[in-house]
Amino acid sequence: MKATIKHRSHSVEFKRQVVQEVIAGGALHGLSKRHDLSRQLIRIWVGKYEAGALDDTQAADLLQECAAKIAALEPMLGRQALGIECRTVWPLFA
Numbered sequence: 001m002k003a004t005i006k007h008r009s010h011s012v013e014f015k016r017q018v019v020q021e022v023i024a025g026g027a028l029h030g031l032s033k034r035h036d037l038s039r040q041l042i043r044i045w046v047g048k049y050e051a052g053a054l055d056d057t058q059a060a061d062l063l064q065e066c067a068a069k070i071a072a073l074e075p076m077l078g079r080q081a082l083g084i085e086c087r088t089v090w091p092l093f094a
Helices: 012-023 028-035 039-051 056-089
Strands: none
Touching: 012 028, 012 039, 028 039
């Protein structure tokens, strides 16, 4: 019989709270027991925190940057799609 693996999703606020406890000097073993998390997962969160991946402002900036890139690329994609469609419908004019 296989054990059922339980995947949980944690909010960014919770991850930051746990990381703040580690930074404040909390022991990984104690934090992992208290929050029912693996020590490796906490280490991953600390790494992400140090890289700025758990920062709301950085995530918002990245989202805004990606949205701007998409907005710039959409017209080009439309022109390319139109060009491909025209060449398949009217191959003599391509």
